[in-house]
Amino acid sequence: MVTPLDEKKEDRTVNPDMVQVMLTNGRDVTNKPAWMVFGKETLTFDGYFKVSANESQYNYNVRKCKIVYFPEDNTITVMEPAIPNSGMTQGCLIRRHRIPHPGRANGFYELLDFNIGKTVEFYGKVFRITGVDCYTRDVLRKMGLDVPENQTQPRDPYFEYRAKTGLESNAETTSGKSKKYKDVDLEGKVLSFKAYWDDRQSAEGLLHFMEVHYFLLDDTMAIMEMGEDDKMTMFLQRQRIPKVFSMYSYNIDRPFHSVA
Structure with a gap:
């Protein structure tokens, strides 16, 4: 009916x-x-x-x-x-x-x-x-x-931080991704990698277990560390990371890590 x-x-x-x-x-x-x-x-x-x-x-x-x-x-x-x-x-x-x-x-x-x-x-x-x-x-x-x-x-x-650090202005100009993957929707796409940092050779050093998150949208990375209770804590905040880093100088034009 x-x-x-x-x-x-x-x-x-x-x-x-x-x-x-x-x-x-x-x-x-x-x-x-x-x-x-x-x-x-x-x-x-x-x-x-x-x-x-x-x-x-x-x-x-x-x-x-x-x-x-x-x-x-x-x-x-x-x-x-x-x-x-x-x-x-x-x-x-x-x-x-x-x-x-x-x-x-x-x-x-x-x-x-x-x-x-x-x-x-x-x-x-x-x-x-x-x-x-x-x-x-x-x-x-x-x-x-x-x-x-x-x-x-x-x-x-977040966007104020990007503007202050130059991430906003350099997201397209310093990354080859914008041309190579211009027709691919990378919004929200993140690659996750398991990793470790062996610091046991240092005094009181430990074996650190990490997760590396790579954001395809703008070639930024964030690193999380796993604690003893399996709780993830921020080890390195999201940012673009130079392939060669010096603690005494920082050049925005130097090459950065990318998927290319």
Whole structure:
């Protein structure tokens, strides 16, 4: 038996708080289905969240994203735009569905939870909303909502570090990879190698077990050391490493390690 189309669609009515907001703006949507009131509207909010980073120069990364809200059924999706040389896999972070609100028993996020300056928590990640596009601002204002001015998003310490150390400007010019592999998507591609450093000839020296991570995107490397409890700790932070290194001088034009 085929279920009729009108029975398949769940007639969620407009949230009572939203009814009052729209009523003050001269529009009565009491007991009306949300899909009938909002149609196929999609509202887009700019935001970001922070994730911890095990680096000596910075201890967190700023991940910027788009929060897309669908008023017709209170569903949400979160997208992270791809940023070149980020070294992270980006795209759809949260697929479209109703997201439970951690502060409401059996409750979900709704339209009034979203506005500039507010924070929302999706599955343990805290997102701060910093802006909206012109279309979303216009729709919210027509609904009777006050929308503050867009805020400036913080810079990612990782990219500030790259700019300060010259990694950003030299990622393409000093690496032959950009020409040889220009048609290959290297975003998030990392090669891992098992290694060891035998320092037992030194006084109180030890045999160190390592993991060498090689980031194909920009020819940077990071080295992790395995402790006695199998816990990995940072031995050498992610950077480009010269093939010949002198502790007394550093020349940015000298050859670096690469996969070529």
